[in-house]
Amino acid sequence: MALVSGKQILEEAKKKGYGVGAYNVNNMEQIQAIMAAAKETQSPVIIQASRGALKYSNFTYLGYLMKAAIIENPDIPIVMHLDHGNSLESAIKAIDLGFSSVMIDGSLLEDGKTASTYDYNIKVTRSVVEYAHARGVSVEAEIGTLGGIEDGVGSGKIHLTDPKEAERFVNETDVDSLAIAIGTSHGAYKFKGAANLAFDVLKEIRALIDIPIVLHGASSVPKELTGEVNKYGGKMPGATGVPMSNLQEAIKLGVSKINVDTDGRLALTAAIRKVFTESPEKFDPRDYLGPARTALTNLIITKMKDFGTAGHARDYAPKSLEDIKKLYLSK
Numbered sequence: 001m002a003l004v005s006g007k008q009i010l011e012e013a014k015k016k017g018y019g020v021g022a023y024n025v026n027n028m029e030q031i032q033a034i035m036a037a038a039k040e041t042q043s044p045v046i047i048q049a050s051r052g053a054l055k056y057s058n059f060t061y062l063g064y065l066m067k068a069a070i071i072e073n074p075d076i077p078i079v080m081h082l083d084h085g086n087s088l089e090s091a092i093k094a095i096d097l098g099f100s101s102v103m104i105d106g107s108l109l110e111d112g113k114t115a116s117t118y119d120y121n122i123k124v125t126r127s128v129v130e131y132a133h134a135r136g137v138s139v140e141a142e143i144g145t146l147g148g149i150e151d152g153v154g155s156g157k158i159h160l161t162d163p164k165e166a167e168r169f170v171n172e173t174d175v176d177s178l179a180i181a182i183g184t185s186h187g188a189y190k191f192k193g194a195a196n197l198a199f200d201v202l203k204e205i206r207a208l209i210d211i212p213i214v215l216h217g218a219s220s221v222p223k224e225l226t227g228e229v230n231k232y233g234g235k236m237p238g239a240t241g242v243p244m245s246n247l248q249e250a251i252k253l254g255v256s257k258i259n260v261d262t263d264g265r266l267a268l269t270a271a272i273r274k275v276f277t278e279s280p281e282k283f284d285p286r287d288y289l290g291p292a293r294t295a296l297t298n299l300i301i302t303k304m305k306d307f308g309t310a311g312h313a314r315d316y317a318p319k320s321l322e323d324i325k326k327l328y329l330s331k
Ligand SMILES: O=C(CO)COP(=O)(O)O
Pocket: 024, 083, 084, 185, 186, 187, 188, 215, 216, 217, 218, 219, 220, 259, 260, 261, 262, 263
């Protein structure tokens, strides 16, 4: 079986200095596309489902599709990761489904919107770490709030990760990886002008903590994709993302996990819009979901090469969840 923990894949990536993309999935075609790209480029891979994605699929549907990816790809190290868990309950639900890694985003309250306090974050993160580690499952936490630097650091809306606070947080929670805020945000509208990331903050954090660092909101929103969407009737004026060169710089400075959802959505949407525009007589879902799947595969192949993940699938013998559990319990 190719299921591995988040800790295993990310520690390996950190040691070798490459990035691993964590790609969001909602359906079969997305999972197949990502796995086809991983196989083609021989990359370890993280497939992640958000709370919303799990709920949309009534949990088991998406959980079992993700497991199918593991059965189909015995030679590829795969992490099944919960993206943006918001409570111990959400983590337990994912772990019960067989996930090997969970995020607890305690930087926000359970509503997923309101910024929390440091103490709240510590408490909820610790509860997830205790439950997850006893079962061999890795935990990603988050400190700081996402948002563009232009949106006003310190305005209450966003705040970049405080390196000293990050150091304390890691020591107090025993998490396996940490998502930080350095100016990225979720979605297709990240920057008002040019991309602006706080690399100095990233450097400081890297110097103070020793676990893998995670970057959310890392889609590049390439002009070719939004151009295609707009060309075929979409409306996404002014969409911007994080240029690949900035992501490569971030990887160099110590980011190991790179979260990508928006770019995948754009690739699917562009391909589907194209079919609908060029072949309005088509109505078989395979006629538009098939090309969408191919477009997503190609996008992820490029990312796997650009992040440096390509070729690293066989670097290590994946451990079983049982072995990983022993590792945590012997600490
Ligand atoms: O961070 C993400 C998922 O957790 C996705 O970010 P993007 O919206 O930039 O793809």
